[in-house]
Amino acid sequence: MSSMGKLSLVILGSLLIFLASPFFGLSVISPEHIFQEGHPDAELFWRLRAPRAVAAFFAGAGLSLSGMVFQALFRNPLATPFTLGVSSGASFGASVYFYLGGTFLIRLGGVGPLAASLVGAALSMTLVWAITRIKGGFSTVIMLLAGVVINFFFSSLVLFVQYLSDSHDSLRIMHWLMGSLAGLETARLADLAFVVIAGLAMIVFMASEIDLLTAGEEIAASRGVKVSAVKLKIFIAASVMVGSVVSLAGPIGFVGLMVPHACRLTLGWSHRLLTPAVFFTGGCFLVLCDLASRIVLAPAEIPIGIVTSMLGGPFFLWTLFRSQKTGDLF
Amino acid sequence: MLKVANFSFGIGEKEILFDVSFAIPKGAYLSILGPNGAGKSTLLKCLLRLHEKGNSEGSIEVAGRPIESYGQKELATLISYVPQAGGWIPPFTIVELAKLSRFPYSSRLSSLTRKDLAAVDRALELTGLGPMRERPLKTLSGGERQKAYLAAALAQETPIMLLDEPMSFLDPHHTSDLEKLLINLSQDEGLTMVSVTHDLNHPFKSGGYALILKSGRALFFGEVEGLLRSGILETAFNHEFVHLSHPVTGRPVILAE
Numbered sequence: 001m002s003s004m005g006k007l008s009l010v011i012l013g014s015l016l017i018f019l020a021s022p023f024f025g026l027s028v029i030s031p032e033h034i035f036q037e038g039h040p041d042a043e044l045f046w047r048l049r050a051p052r053a054v055a056a057f058f059a060g061a062g063l064s065l066s067g068m069v070f071q072a073l074f075r076n077p078l079a080t081p082f083t084l085g086v087s088s089g090a091s092f093g094a095s096v097y098f099y100l101g102g103t104f105l106i107r108l109g110g111v112g113p114l115a116a117s118l119v120g121a122a123l124s125m126t127l128v129w130a131i132t133r134i135k136g137g138f139s140t141v142i143m144l145l146a147g148v149v150i151n152f153f154f155s156s157l158v159l160f161v162q163y164l165s166d167s168h169d170s171l172r173i174m175h176w177l178m179g180s181l182a183g184l185e186t187a188r189l190a191d192l193a194f195v196v197i198a199g200l201a202m203i204v205f206m207a208s209e210i211d212l213l214t215a216g217e218e219i220a221a222s223r224g225v226k227v228s229a230v231k232l233k234i235f236i237a238a239s240v241m242v243g244s245v246v247s248l249a250g251p252i253g254f255v256g257l258m259v260p261h262a263c264r265l266t267l268g269w270s271h272r273l274l275t276p277a278v279f280f281t282g283g284c285f286l287v288l289c290d291l292a293s294r295i296v297l298a299p300a301e302i303p304i305g306i307v308t309s310m311l312g313g314p315f316f317l318w319t320l321f322r323s324q325k326t327g328d329l330f
Numbered sequence: 331m332l333k334v335a336n337f338s339f340g341i342g343e344k345e346i347l348f349d350v351s352f353a354i355p356k357g358a359y360l361s362i363l364g365p366n367g368a369g370k371s372t373l374l375k376c377l378l379r380l381h382e383k384g385n386s387e388g389s390i391e392v393a394g395r396p397i398e399s400y401g402q403k404e405l406a407t408l409i410s411y412v413p414q415a416g417g418w419i420p421p422f423t424i425v426e427l428a429k430l431s432r433f434p435y436s437s438r439l440s441s442l443t444r445k446d447l448a449a450v451d452r453a454l455e456l457t458g459l460g461p462m463r464e465r466p467l468k469t470l471s472g473g474e475r476q477k478a479y480l481a482a483a484l485a486q487e488t489p490i491m492l493l494d495e496p497m498s499f500l501d502p503h504h505t506s507d508l509e510k511l512l513i514n515l516s517q518d519e520g521l522t523m524v525s526v527t528h529d530l531n532h533p534f535k536s537g538g539y540a541l542i543l544k545s546g547r548a549l550f551f552g553e554v555e556g557l558l559r560s561g562i563l564e565t566a567f568n569h570e571f572v573h574l575s576h577p578v579t580g581r582p583v584i585l586a587e
Contacts, residue, residue, distance in 0.1 A: 075418060205438060208430070208433050208438070209433075211422075211430055212433060214420060214422075215422065215427060215430060216413065216418050216420060217380075218375070218380060218411060218413055219411065219413060219420070219482075221378055221379070221380050221402070221411075222378050222406060222409065222410060222411035222483075222492075223406050223430065223431055223433045223434060223486065224402050224403035224405070224406030224407075224433050224434040225402065225433070226402045227380075268421075268426075269421045269422060270426065
């Protein structure tokens with residue numbers, strides 16, 4: 001099958017899963033009920049399940065796109081929003097917001113967690129960037145190491161904030177850290193969708209540059225790519241996407257690792273094809289994980305971060321062993 | 331075509347190149363020689379304008395204009411680059427890598443034109459890689475991969491080509507094969523070639539010019555025959571060499587003691 005054929009199938013399949021998912025859960029909703037005004041199933045469908053499917057889709061798409069560009073940028077399959085410290089920075093921002101929101105009554109309304117996560121993501125990103133710069137140039141290895149260090153640093157700060165918090169806030173932070181799409185505010189969905197679609201547009205626009213960066217920085221520069229400027233733009237776009245997702249749903253791990261790899265195995269490395277595939281597959285993957293989190297222990301709900309981590313751990317190891325076997329990192 | 335005048339370069343406190351000057355005309359072949367750490371690769375990167383953050387003095391002119399006056403894409407229509415075959419292997423096929431080289435001519439979101447595809451086909455034909463164009467770079471031998479990089483640079487259709495130790499990972503057969511290809515391309519296509527090399531005999535096969543760098547300074551620049559002047563190579567490498575003539579071709583041959 002041609003690459004375009006595969007891509008069309010991926011998009012079609014993802015859209016079908018996305019559209020079908022709100023019908024399933026603790027109870028199955030019949031399609032004929034969803035347009036009957038006042039019917040309890042219609043309420044359940046439009047007020048709870050559909051917004052949640054949309055949130056899961058854009059969160060999954062955002063995390064997957066970020067993982068894809070980070071891996072291309074660093075030419076390393078283990079580069080994800082987590083290994084680079086961006087999500088722990090965002091988590092720290094949100095934790096501080098929850099803590100201060102309870103004690104000093106800072107009122108930012110619904111955008112509070114988003115703003116705090118973005119500030120946290122920006123802070124971690126700036127630190128990683130500064131460490132890399134101080135060491136001279138834009139070394140991939142130094143940047144990854146800086147990311148790992150910053151990740152540990154912010155993770156411990158999150159624990160510190162949790163330690164300082166009272167039991168209510170502490171529980172809130174802990175629950176949020178597990179990653180969950182339960183109880184999210186519908187009003188914030190538009191923000192998330194806007195950020196992820198803007199990120200998608202930017203990545204599609206820069207697809208050739210990302211391909212060339214994957215080929216190597218010297219090759220990219222000699223083919224006319226402004227390497228540092230392009231890397232900075234992509235890094236900011238990916239970090240803003242991660243910050244937005246984390247602010248809404250907490251740090252949902254491993255999505256940015258699994259989805260881009262699965263897509264590359266099928267479609268190769270051209271980011272013109274890969275980007276739409278990762279967008280739709282990532283969205284659809286998290287929609288399915290969300291469905292699983294609602295069904296497996298129903299009526300209880302497993303935080304979605306636990307579901308993705310359970311799948312991601314073995315996948316991470318598989319990637320590592322596969323890398324060693326093939327003698328390279330991809 | 332390429333003129334470097336009193337060029338010095340350093341990163342932070344570390345000075346790497348001092349007062350380097352040379353100029354070569356269109357279609358010339360320049361071999362850059364020197365011991366490890368002499369600044370050869372740095373000079374190549376400066377010619378590619380890869381070192382944005384270093385401090386430089388002096389000037390580099392490409393096709394009569396200062397290198398800083400070019401946009402990155404515009405510069406890429408004049409200078410192409412062939413990296414070493416060792417190290418990172420891009421996850422692309424031969425033809426995909428060659429197609430990426432059309433970036434300086436393409437507009438965003440549009441697909442490659444017929445002219446682009448013709449340039450890619452021609453590059454693969456010149457390097458003899460046509461029949462294996464769909465093979466991933468990872469599955470190639472060192473020699474084949476080096477040719478794939480060369481094909482990608484050719485697809486860029488630039489008058490100047492920079493090569494970073496193109497023969498360093500190759501066995502004698504592939505070395506000879508690639509050397510002949512480079513020399514033919516320089517002569518037949520009129521390409522200006524700048525090649526960093528550790529092979530002291532390469533300049534005598536390619537002809538043209540040689541530049542010897544030592545501790546960041548230009549110890550010698552001139553036509554390759556000048557390398558035979560007594561003591562130059564010995565001073566450059568702190569080593570004794572035997573100068574012979576090739577029994578078949580009569581070309582100078584340098585042997586390390």
